[in-house]
Amino acid sequence: MTTRTEQQPAEPHAADSHDLIRVHGARENNLKDVSIEIPKRRLTVFTGVSGSGKSSLVFDTIAAESQRLINETYSAFLQGFMPNLARPEVDVLDGLTTAITVDQQRMGSDPRSTVGTATDANAMLRILFSRLGTPHIGPPAAYSFNVASVSASGGFTIDRGTDRTKTEKVSFSRTGGMCTHCEGRGTISDIDLTQLFDDSKSLSEGPFTIPNYTGDGWAVRVIAESGFFDKDKPIREYGKKERHDFLYREPTKVKINGVNLTYEGLIPKIQKSFLSKDRESMQPHIRAFVDRAVTFAECPDCDGTRLSALARSSKIGGVGIADACAMEIRDLAEWVRGLTEPSVTPLLTKLQHTLDSFVEIGLGYLSLDRASGTLSGGEAQRTKMIRHLGSSLTDVTYVFDEPSIGLHPHDIQRMNNLLLRLRDKGNTVLVVEHKPETIAIADHVVDLGPGAGTAGGTVCFEGSVDALRASDTVTGRHLDDRARLKETVREATGVLEIRGANANNLQDVDVDIPLGVLCVVTGVAGSGKSSLVHGSVPASEGVVSVDQTPIRGSRRSNPATYTGLLDPIRKAFAKANGVKPALFSANSEGACPTCNGAGVIYTDLAIMQSTATTCEDCGGKRFDASVLEYRFGGRDISEVLAMSVTEAEEFFREGEARIPAAHRIVERMADVGLGYLTLGQPLTTLSGGERQRLKLAVHMADKGGVYVLDEPTTGLHLADVEQLLSLLDRLVDSGKSVIVIEHHQAVMAHADWIVDLGPGAGHDGGRVVFEGTPADLVAARSTLTGEHLAAYVGA
Numbered sequence: 100m101t102t103r104t105e106q107q108p109a110e111p112h113a114a115d116s117h118d119l120i121r122v123h124g125a126r127e128n129n130l131k132d133v134s135i136e137i138p139k140r141r142l143t144v145f146t147g148v149s150g151s152g153k154s155s156l157v158f159d160t161i162a163a164e165s166q167r168l169i170n171e172t173y174s175a176f177l178q179g180f181m182p183n184l185a186r187p188e189v190d191v192l193d194g195l196t197t198a199i200t201v202d203q204q205r206m207g208s209d210p211r212s213t214v215g216t217a218t219d220a221n222a223m224l225r226i227l228f229s230r231l232g233t234p235h236i237g238p239p240a241a242y243s244f245n246v247a248s249v250s251a252s253g254g255f256t257i258d259r260g261t262d263r264t265k266t267e268k269v270s271f272s273r274t275g276g277m278c279t280h281c282e283g284r285g286t287i288s289d290i291d292l293t294q295l296f297d298d299s300k301s302l303s304e305g306p307f308t309i310p311n312y313t314g315d316g317w318a319v320r321v322i323a324e325s326g327f328f329d330k331d332k333p334i335r336e337y338g339k340k341e342r343h344d345f346l347y348r349e350p351t352k353v354k355i356n357g358v359n360l361t362y363e364g365l366i367p368k369i370q371k372s373f374l375s376k377d378r379e380s381m382q383p384h385i386r387a388f389v390d391r392a393v394t395f396a397e398c399p400d401c402d403g404t405r406l407s408a409l410a411r412s413s414k415i416g417g418v419g420i421a422d423a424c425a426m427e428i429r430d431l432a433e434w435v436r437g438l439t440e441p442s443v444t445p446l447l448t449k450l451q452h453t454l455d456s457f458v459e460i461g462l463g464y465l466s467l468d469r470a471s472g473t474l475s476g477g478e479a480q481r482t483k484m485i486r487h488l489g490s491s492l493t494d495v496t497y498v499f500d501e502p503s504i505g506l507h508p509h510d511i512q513r514m515n516n517l518l519l520r521l522r523d524k525g526n527t528v529l530v531v532e533h534k535p536e537t538i539a540i541a542d543h544v545v546d547l548g549p550g551a552g553t554a555g556g557t558v559c560f561e562g563s564v565d566a567l568r569a570s571d572t573v574t575g576r577h578l579d580d581r582a583r584l585k586e587t588v589r590e591a592t593g594v595l596e597i598r599g600a601n602a603n604n605l606q607d608v609d610v611d612i613p614l615g616v617l618c619v620v621t622g623v624a625g626s627g628k629s630s631l632v633h634g635s636v637p638a639s640e641g642v643v644s645v646d647q648t649p650i651r652g653s654r655r656s657n658p659a660t661y662t663g664l665l666d667p668i669r670k671a672f673a674k675a676n677g678v679k680p681a682l683f684s685a686n687s688e689g690a691c692p693t694c695n696g697a698g699v700i701y702t703d704l705a706i707m708q709s710t711a712t713t714c715e716d717c718g719g720k721r722f723d724a725s726v727l728e729y730r731f732g733g734r735d736i737s738e739v740l741a742m743s744v745t746e747a748e749e750f751f752r753e754g755e756a757r758i759p760a761a762h763r764i765v766e767r768m769a770d771v772g773l774g775y776l777t778l779g780q781p782l783t784t785l786s787g788g789e790r791q792r793l794k795l796a797v798h799m800a801d802k803g804g805v806y807v808l809d810e811p812t813t814g815l816h817l818a819d820v821e822q823l824l825s826l827l828d829r830l831v832d833s834g835k836s837v838i839v840i841e842h843h844q845a846v847m848a849h850a851d852w853i854v855d856l857g858p859g860a861g862h863d864g865g866r867v868v869f870e871g872t873p874a875d876l877v878a879a880r881s882t883l884t885g886e887h888l889a890a891y892v893g894a
Contacts, residue, residue, distance in 0.1 A: 477505020732756025
C-alpha cells in the first residue's frame with residue numbers, strides 16, 4: 100500500500116507566478132504609452148467614453164498580438180495563406196494566452212448563408228436526414244441547397260504503345276439539394292427595364308438611367324460602338340435579334356478604337372455588377388437604383404426553401420429538412436429530443452447541445468433558415484458564441500465587444516451568467532462594455548479616457564466596481580445615473596396608422612404611432628420591434644431610416660469623404676486658386692505620386708509582417724507638393740483635413756474661409772458629439788460608437804419629417820447617451836417625428852410615448868402588450884419592460 104505524505108511546498112511553483120497579462124507602453128491608435136496589468140482567470144470589463152481607446156487596447160493590442168504569435172507557430176508554407184498581421188505598437192506584452200474574439204461584425208450576407216450553415220447545425224441535420232430520412236435519396240450533399248445536382252459522361256483513349264490503344268467510357272453524377280430555379284437563394288430577382296433606360300431614345304442620345312452609365316464612359320461606349328446596333332435608332336424600334344443582343348447576349352469579344360473589350364448583354368451585366376454585391380456595402384445612390392429597378396420574390400418552385408423537390412420529399416416522422424429548418428430553434432430542439440435512433444445517438448447528442456445553446460443564449464426564437472445577413476449585430480455576436488459554450492478549452496482569453504448590444508434588460512442577466520460560466524471554467528474574460536448591469540459583475544474594471552480621440556488613450560482607473568463607483572472618473576460619476584421620467588410629455592400632432600401588420604412573427608398588429616413626438620418601440624429581443632417599424636412604416640421620401648448597419652470604408656476613407664464634406668471644400672479651393680477640384684483629392688489627381696495618396700508606403704515581405712512607413716516625399720500628408728502651394732483661408736488642403744470638427748466649424752463659419760455647405764456638415768458632426776474627430780482621420784480607426792454617430796450625422800441632412808432610428812445608443816457611453824437624448828429632443832422640437840427602436844432605459848424614460856411588444860420572443864411575441872406614456876408603463880408594471888423601467892427610475 101502506497102502512503103502519501105502531505106507536504107506544504109516551501110514556496111509557490113514557478114508556473115503559478117504567471118497570473119497576469121502585462122501590457123507596457125501600448126501606443127496603438129490613440130493610446131498614450133498605456134501600461135497595465137490584467138488578472139488572468141477573472142472577468143475584466145473595459146469601459147470609458149466612445150473613442151477613448153478601449154478597442155485599441157483590447158482588440159488591436161492584446162487580442163491581435165495573441166493571434167499573431169499563434170500564426171507564427173505554423174510553417175512558412177501555411178503562413179503564406181494567412182493574413183499578415185503587424186505587431187501592435189507596444190513595448191512589452193507578457194503573459195498572453197490564446198485569444199478568441201467575439202466581435203459585433205455582421206455575419207456574411209451571402210444569400211446562401213443562413214444561421215444553420217454558420218453554426219454547423221445544418222451540416223448535422225443533413226447527416227441525420229441522410230441516415231434516417233425516407234425515402235433515402237442520397238448522401239448529406241443531397242440535402243444541401245449549396246450543392247447542385249450534376250451528371251456527366253464521356254470517353255477517353257489510353258495509349259499503350261504501338262498500335263495498342265484502349266477507349267474507356269466514364270460517367271459521373273452527384274445528387275445535390277439545390278433548387279435549380281433560384282440556385283439555392285430562395286428568391287428570384289426581376290429587373291424593371293423601364294428603370295434601366297428610356298426606350299424612346301437612341302444610344303447616341305444617352306438613354307441609360309443606370310449609375311455610372313454616362314455618355315462618354317466605357318460602359319456605354321462598349322454598347323454603342325460594338326457594331327451590333329444602329330446608334331441613331333430608338334431602342335423601342337429594335338428587332339427581335341437586336342433586342343436579344345442588347346439585353347441578353349453572351350460575352351463577346353469586340354475591338355473599339357484598337358482596344359480589345361468584351362461586350363455583354365445589359366441584364367447579365369447588371370446582375371454581375373450590382374446584384375452579386377451585398378446591398379449594404381453599396382454606395383447610397385447605387386443602393387437606391389437597385390431598390391428602384393430590382394424586385395425580389397419568393398421562388399415559386401421551392402417556395403423559398405432553397406431546396407429541390409427531391410430533397411424536400413425525404414422526411415423523418417413526417418418532417419422534412421425544410422420544415423425542420425423553418426421551425427423556431429426551441430421547437431426544433433424539442434423535435435430532436437424526441438428522436439431515439441441508437442445508430443445516430445452521438446450525432447443527436449451533438450445536435451441537441453447546439454440547439455440548446457441557442458435557447459440558452461436567448462436566440463431560441465430564430466430559425467436555421469434565417470439569412471445570416473439579416474441578423475442584428477447583437478444576434479450575430481451571440482450566434483458566434485454558440486461554438487464556445489460547452490467547449491473543453493480552459494485558460495483561454497475570450498474577448499467580447501459589447502455583448503449586451505440588442506438585449507432587453509430582461510435578457511442581460513442571461514448573458515451575464517454565460518460570461519461568468521466562461522470565467523469559472525478557468526478562462527480570462529475581457530469585455531468592452533458600457534451597460535452598468537454588465538459592469539456590475541466584473542472582478543476588475545479598467546476605465547479609459549478621460550475624453551475621446553486625442554483627449555483619451557490613458558488609464559483613468561483600475562480596480563473593483565465599488566472603487567470605480569467612488570472614483571471621480573467620467574464612468575464613475577455616471578455609473579449610477581438614472582434618467583427621470585418627464586413631468587410633462589409632448590402632445591402628438593397626428594398618428595401613423597399601422598393595420599394588420601403580420602411580417603415575420605407579428606400577429607395582425609394594429610397600432611397608432613404618434614407623430615410630432617419622441618416615440619420608443621421596445622420589447623425583449625425577438626419580440627418583433629424591427630419587423631413592426633421597418634416592415635410597416637412606409638419607406639417614402641418623408642421617412643429617414645438609420646439602421647444598425649455599420650459604415651464601411653478603407654484606410655483612404657475619412658469623415659470628410661464619408662459625409663460629403665470634401666466636395667464643397669475642394670470646390671472652394673479650386674475656385675480660390677483657379678484650378679480643377681480634382682487636384683484637392685488624395686484619391687485623384689492631387690495624390691502624392693510616390694505613395695499614391697495613401698500617406699504611407701507598404702512593403703510586402705511575403706510571410707513576414709508587411710511594414711508601413713510614412714512617405715518621405717509628402718510626409719504623410721497624402722498630397723503632391725505642388726497642390727500644397729494652393730491655399731484657402733490661409734491654409735493648404737492637408738492643414739484643413741488635419742483640423743478637428745470643432746476647429747473646422749469655426750473656420751468655415753465666417754471670414755474669407757466661409758463655406759456655408761461645409762459649415763452645415765461639420766455642425767451636424769458636432770451635434771452628435773464628434774467635435775474631437777479630425778476631418779482626415781481614416782474610418783478604419785473609428786470606434787463602433789463613433790461610426791454609428793457619424794452615420795447619424797449624415798442622415799440628419801436627409802429631408803424628411805419622420806426619423807426612424809434603430810438602437811442609436813449602440814456603442815455609446817453613459818455620458819454620451821445624455822448628448823444623444825439632447826439631439827433627439829432638438830429633432831422633435833424642430834417639428835420632426837422620431838421613432839426609436841431601443842432597449843436603453845434612459846431613452847425609454849425620456850420618451851413621450853412607448854409601444855412595448857411581447858410578451859416573449861418569436862411566436863411568443865409579435866403583439867402590442869402596452870402603449871402609452873413611460874409614467875403609465877411604470878405605474879402599471881404589467882410587462883417585463885415596465886418592471887425593469889420601474890426599477891431603473893427607482894419608482
